[in-house]
Amino acid sequence: MPLPHWTSENVLPPGRHPADLSDLYERFVWDAPYRNEREILFSALSGYLGVVARLIPSGRAWVGGSITTRTEEIPNDVDVVLIPDDWGSLKRLDGPARAALYGMLTLRGVIAEQPAMYLEQVQPVGGLLDGFLCHPGDEEIWEATWSRGLSPGSVKGFAEVTW
Template sequence: MADIYERLVFDAPHQNEREILFSALNSYLGAVARIIPAGRAWVGGAFITRTEHVPGGLDVVLMPDDWGSLKRMTGPARDSLYGLVSLRGVIIGQPAMYLDQVQPVGGLLDGFLCFPGDEEIWAQTWSVHGTRGFPEVIW
């Protein structure tokens, strides 16, 4: 995380906005580690670009080491897991409403789960045609 901070916050345009996104990322990954014992996270989105444009958010794809433990989750642990991923087309029962999208950390980031075997698809999508990489965080 120190490398991400140095390269994408401290030494980048729009440092104040990037501080907020980095704090969201740090808190998010801390919450992830409490629910998913071990894994990797790839970080993408406008946050990892060093342009003069203000980054509007960041994307995180989670790759748990043990998918079996996720499948066995029930109750509060399972509820917490769903709170860590972006959800689309959400229907709320009380009060009744429909939301196009629900994102973790107040909408500052999008969280995704990478299913086993889909790593190459995510890598190709996020590498921007092989011209840009992306940070990886291991916990």
């Protein structure tokens, strides 16, 4: 099902809108300014979701961020919150798979060794994407966050990809 058209505020209408990658491409790349920059962000998202689907057997991804708006500003990122269908499947991941999953998530306040450094934020895909994991029961919090519009008090929609 294609994503709805942009509103007069250049966002998706309020709500969660089911989509596949071709729907995301059509609305967020083809039907928006700064196509070259959006192509790069879309490629990051596409690869990201491909890796996630190999690690998490089934689930949903809510897609937000500046790529999901049609403003005159150059989009700089894609925001994704992952909602696994079976939280237990994450607990059963082996060491390498668990490490790969952690590498797909945005980390804040990271201390690294050799060389020792403090990083405010570590993001997947070279900083083009913020990836978050929704714990069971936190869906309403994430939905409210993803629905926050461009101006105070406004509401926007977001895309939902299922695998």
